[in-house]
Amino acid sequence: MKKTLLVTAMAAATAFPAVASDAISGGFWLNHAIYDDDLSEETYGDTNFEALILYIDKTDEETGWTFSSEMRYGKGAFTDPDNNNTGSHFGFHKAWIGKEFDSPLGKGHLKIGKSAVPFGWGTVNFWPGDELIGGYADQMDVGVKWTGNQGALTYDVAYFHVDDFGNSTETMDDGGHWGSTDTYQKGQTFVGNLAYEFSKGQTVGASYQNGRLRDLSDADDARPFDGNHDAAVVYYLGEFGPWGVKAQYATTYRDLRGVAESAGVLQEEIKNDRKAITLSYALDDFYFYVDYTNTESNTDGIEDVVGSADSFAPGMSYDYGPGWFYVEYVTNDGVIGQDGELQNADQDFWYFTMDYYF
Secondary structure (H helix, E strand, O other), X not given: OHHHHHHHHHHHHXXXXXXXXXXXXXXXXXEEEEEOOHHHHHHOOEEEEEEEEEEEEEEOOOXXXXXXXXXXXXXXXXXXXXXXXXXXXXXXXXXXXXXXXXXOOEEEEEEEEEEEOOOOOOOOOOOOOOHHHOOOOOXXXXXEEXXXXXXXXXXXXXXXXXXXXXXXXXXXXXXXXXXXXXXXXXXXXXXXXXXXXXXXXXEEEEEEEEEEEEEOOOOXXXXXXXXXXXXXXXXXXXXXXXXXXXEEEEXXXXXXXXXXXXXXXXXXXXXXXXXXXXXXXXXXXXXXXXXXXXXXXXXXXXXXXXXXXXXXXXXXXXXXXXXXXXXXXXXXXXXXXXXXXXXXXXXXXXXXXXXXXX
């Protein structure tokens, strides 16, 4: 399997003979995980989640149009073969074409393709994702996005036609929170974001998104848009010398009534509040951080059953030159499911990660 992945990556690279060599780069990462269970106690954990990453970036000097992509191969690609568009452990984390333009509000950048959804901010911790912000932080959707600047103000306006390519609901990194290929898919989503740097290193912002949910449970029908979703967040980003502080508060809503009922989707108006705080400290080549996330369920009939859950993820990274070493501990008493609802859990993990880029 590894040999097949390497050959595929080399073939992909040679398929672009006109691209300069400095526009092609790559990387590799793997992780050693120790879980709080009898198996890990017996084996001292598992080494897996390996991935080979291929980056291709190119700007056409004559027209100014830019292409940027990241393709991942291997289990560490963080994509579910049962719910992605490739049916295997590989896919595009991003793939967009863009260009800078002048507008009445100043210069801006247009991106067409799969790019980051401009909504709040994401946590530092990478394994296994954005914890209890799940589904509203590390989002990479397919559509059109405009990003502009006007002095200290940065703004984004975007329309994302679909969650991922095809009928995929697995966007990589923070997937698994927006249905499945057998239930429903996020689509036709409009997003707006404003961020204002009111002082050097001090930024406040707000984001909003609103869209529809497409029923995928019956391959023979028209797969109608039977549901909808919206979410809003306010956030703060601060830097104080080597110290960093981030905070945000979000409200989320999904109307799943009538969406893929036969496939077991929770027939409720899913409502919850999500909070996050990250504290960080940079010291030479070391970076220390603590992520805290919380979700509180406001769904009728469920709020008293699940209630509120917390997640803590203290960790550190070391920049050794061509890559980083990471050590991270994650503990939480809840998880976010495919329906966007909070579920009870009791999890403790250790993660030891290394990567290398070339």
